[in-house]
Amino acid sequence: MSKPEFVYTTYIKTTREKLWHAITDEEFTGSYWFNCSLVSDWKVGSPMKMMRGGQVMNECVILESDPPRRLSYSWHTVFDEDMKKEKSSRVTFVLEDDHGAVKLTVTHEDFPAGSKTLPSISVGWPLVLSSLKSMIETGKPLAFDPAKTTT
Amino acid sequence: MIDTSTFKPTIVYTIYIAATPEKVWQALTSPEFSRAWFSGFAAEIEPRVGGKFALLAPDGSLHIGGEVIVWDPPRKLVTTFDVNWEGIREALGTETVTYEIEPAGEAVRLTMVQANERDLSDDILSGGRTGWPALLSNLKSLLETGKVSKIEMAPPMRMIEALKKLGVKVPGM
Numbered sequence: 006m007s008k009p010e011f012v013y014t015t016y017i018k019t020t021r022e023k024l025w026h027a028i029t030d031e032e033f034t035g036s037y038w039f040n041c042s043l044v045s046d047w048k049v050g051s052p053m054k055m056m057r058g059g060q061v062m063n064e065c066v067i068l069e070s071d072p073p074r075r076l077s078y079s080w081h082t083v084f085d086e087d088m089k090k091e092k093s094s095r096v097t098f099v100l101e102d103d104h105g106a107v108k109l110t111v112t113h114e115d116f117p118a119g120s121k122t123l124p125s126i127s128v129g130w131p132l133v134l135s136s137l138k139s140m141i142e143t144g145k146p147l148a149f150d151p152a153k154t155t156t
Numbered sequence: 157m158i159d160t161s162t163f164k165p166t167i168v169y170t171i172y173i174a175a176t177p178e179k180v181w182q183a184l185t186s187p188e189f190s191r192a193w194f195s196g197f198a199a200e201i202e203p204r205v206g207g208k209f210a211l212l213a214p215d216g217s218l219h220i221g222g223e224v225i226v227w228d229p230p231r232k233l234v235t236t237f238d239v240n241w242e243g244i245r246e247a248l249g250t251e252t253v254t255y256e257i258e259p260a261g262e263a264v265r266l267t268m269v270q271a272n273e274r275d276l277s278d279d280i281l282s283g284g285r286t287g288w289p290a291l292l293s294n295l296k297s298l299l300e301t302g303k304v305s306k307i308e309m310a311p312p313m314r315m316i317e318a319l320k321k322l323g324v325k326v327p328g329m
Binding site for chain 1 (some may be wrong): 307
């Protein structure tokens with residue numbers, strides 16, 4: 006049995022510094038993360054809130070912050086009652102140079118058995134990371150309503 | 157035609173692309189497009205169930221050969237997908253690759269599923285786990301920007317070592 010985790014790799018034509026900014030800047034995250042903005046000072050131990058339309062979607066805590074190489078935070082979904090009862094999971098971003106592009110690997114792990122969060126994020130990460138790649142490479146995010154696509 | 161209904165999914169990759177289903181289908185099935193995103197390899201496909209499928213290396217040699225299992229443009233393409241290395245089919249069994257194209261708002265959701273006849277080790281699967289995200293990232297870039305990145309197509313050493321142990325002759329190794 007493999008442990009419950011989600012791993013996604015994408016290659017983006019940019020630099021690690023620009024990609025770090027793109028995954029940590031409040032305004033820039035809001036441009037591609039389907040109106041979700043990430044708010045934090047990104048220091049280890051600091052809180053990070055994922056906000057959509059004034060509502061907190063996920064409450065996170067920064068676990069590792071090594072710009073522009075490695076970022077890790079805890080993840081506690083609070084917009085859904087069942088997911089809110091689950092213990093926090095963990096997300097790690099690894100940024101590596103690769104032939105003039107950046108290889109970005111996102112690992113989301115530490116889910117409890119029967120987690121409702123795991124299937125939710127397994128749909129969500131390919132959407133968000135595809136939109137991130139489009140935003141950086143073309144200046145335009147992916148245009149659709151994720152609420153209609155993910156349910 | 158080979159029965160692939162019992163093959164188990166081993167690698168799944170989903171990517172969203174700002175393009176029409178027709179454009180994505182063309183990129184998957186035309187030699188010119190596939191050369192651009194599949195690291196120089198040209199897709200040659202007989203457009204019918206039971207038709208021949210091939211990925212040709214830049215020198216024209218056969219790299220991957222197979223047969224069309226599902227041909228449903230612009231929605232679904234399934235082919236067998238056998239690397240043309242001596243002994244590999246005996247060692248690993250047959251593989252299929254499925255591309256499914258679905259509209260998602262103004263974009264397209266492309267899902268690639270590799271499925272295998274036999275249970276394979278993580279060492280063997282490391283090749284596809286490394287390669288597919290790089291290739292399909294390139295496909296997205298090609299369709300959205302017209303440009304691609306260089307891809308290191310050398311299989312991971314752990315995969316090469318595992319193949320050699322199984323008696324597969326890896327070219328150049």
